[in-house]
Amino acid sequence: MTAGAVQPDRTIAELRELAALTSDEHGAQRVAWTPTWARARAWLSAKLAELPVEVELDAAGNLWATLHGATPQALVIGGHLDSVPNGGWLDGALDTLAGLEVLRRVAAAGQPPVTLRLVDWADEEGARFGRSLVGSGACAGSLVPADLAALRDRDGTMMPDALRQYGIDVARMPEARRQLDTAAAYLELHIEQGPVLESLDLPLGVVLGTFGVERHRITWRGQAAHAGSTPMDRRHDALAGAARLALELRHIAARVGGGGVCTSGSVITRPGIVTAVVETAEQLLDQRHIDAAGLAALLAEAQAAAARFAADERISVAWERIWHIEPIPFHPELIALADEAVREVAGAVHHLPSGPLHDASAMARAGIPTVMLFVQSLRGLSHTPLEDTREEHVAQAVVALDRLASRTMAWLAAQPRRDS
Numbered sequence: 001m002t003a004g005a006v007q008p009d010r011t012i013a014e015l016r017e018l019a020a021l022t023s024d025e026h027g028a029q030r031v032a033w034t035p036t037w038a039r040a041r042a043w044l045s046a047k048l049a050e051l052p053v054e055v056e057l058d059a060a061g062n063l064w065a066t067l068h069g070a071t072p073q074a075l076v077i078g079g080h081l082d083s084v085p086n087g088g089w090l091d092g093a094l095d096t097l098a099g100l101e102v103l104r105r106v107a108a109a110g111q112p113p114v115t116l117r118l119v120d121w122a123d124e125e126g127a128r129f130g131r132s133l134v135g136s137g138a139c140a141g142s143l144v145p146a147d148l149a150a151l152r153d154r155d156g157t158m159m160p161d162a163l164r165q166y167g168i169d170v171a172r173m174p175e176a177r178r179q180l181d182t183a184a185a186y187l188e189l190h191i192e193q194g195p196v197l198e199s200l201d202l203p204l205g206v207v208l209g210t211f212g213v214e215r216h217r218i219t220w221r222g223q224a225a226h227a228g229s230t231p232m233d234r235r236h237d238a239l240a241g242a243a244r245l246a247l248e249l250r251h252i253a254a255r256v257g258g259g260g261v262c263t264s265g266s267v268i269t270r271p272g273i274v275t276a277v278v279e280t281a282e283q284l285l286d287q288r289h290i291d292a293a294g295l296a297a298l299l300a301e302a303q304a305a306a307a308r309f310a311a312d313e314r315i316s317v318a319w320e321r322i323w324h325i326e327p328i329p330f331h332p333e334l335i336a337l338a339d340e341a342v343r344e345v346a347g348a349v350h351h352l353p354s355g356p357l358h359d360a361s362a363m364a365r366a367g368i369p370t371v372m373l374f375v376q377s378l379r380g381l382s383h384t385p386l387e388d389t390r391e392e393h394v395a396q397a398v399v400a401l402d403r404l405a406s407r408t409m410a411w412l413a414a415q416p417r418r419d420s
Helices: 008-022 035-048 093-108 134-140 159-164 170-180 238-256 292-313 332-346 358-365 391-413
Strands: 054-057 063-067 074-079 115-120 183-191 204-210 212-221 261-270 280-289 316-325 350-354 370-375
Touching: 008 035, 008 093, 008 391, 035 063, 035 093, 035 115, 063 093, 074 093, 074 358, 074 391, 093 115, 093 183, 093 391, 134 170, 134 358, 159 170, 183 358, 183 391, 204 332, 204 358, 204 391, 212 238, 212 292, 238 261, 238 280, 238 292, 280 292, 292 316, 332 370, 332 391, 350 358, 350 370, 358 370, 370 391
Parallel strands: 074 115, 074 183, 183 370, 204 350
Antiparallel strands: 054 063, 063 115, 204 370, 212 280, 212 316, 261 280
């Protein structure tokens, strides 16, 4: 490597080192708010101690490293060391350790034109208590402490009690918002966790934003009847409506287009015995789209189709919204800078949305200009020990993040100062 350049081989070695420290034969075990996660945090803190940065833990448990620049406005690079149980070696950790390598390179070059901050977000995965984006949500202002009060893990431990062991008072978590007072841009690198880049034979992609989500519980009601004595043309079979909608979803997604997806993830039937026509079918529907109009069209078409099928099958259908979030677009100028960086490193680029939300979505929702880079995932797998990315692609990702960071700092330095 030339002097003053990032060293992606070091990042790969550190990823392997972290995996050896915090994994077992079943995969990564860095679940947030556990001793293994704390061990990973201590390991990262030792790396940061070698750099001329200020390190602090905020009220939500996020770990910050700050390299002061010529102005206080800050470029933030984010990631998360926490993993799901039996996870892979890259999810979240790549973001953090690639950002560490960028921080090293910038620190070695002298004072940057703007302040550079690396954050290891606390509990991105929500693996222990079921609430994702805990640390970034607290910083963004979207986390309500009262919502955490009743959460418990599988052993019955309450979330506030577990966090208290790590010095976190749930009631004070919103105080973390001050960390974003000077944040002027946010970057995140992540494995794709899907098959698109591999199918295109591309190592890297630029993320346009995160999908909006419509999630509903659909209840179909018919009439239970004996399976042997009820003629087929006299049945009011609730499962028939759910089954027809599940098959129609693929056609709805194709008609609406734009990369939207629809998933019927569960159907529970009652009475649920082999000798009875289904009286009630409770179906869960997840729909996602990068465009708000596209998301609305997916929902409207599904509701219209459900009404038709209910009439055809002589049953009723009712909808209950479980969750809704609007699409979160990333910043167009940062997307353009990311495009330039990826083309420079890889020669070609693909723009794609993110189905998972990521901490970047919390930053974008908070109004901070945000963009993400994706690196190819082999076989599209993540949240499994089989998760993998070619080392040469990991290396390209680190270089691309570094070049994007340089472009973004120059872009910020040319903007009017936020504190003026």
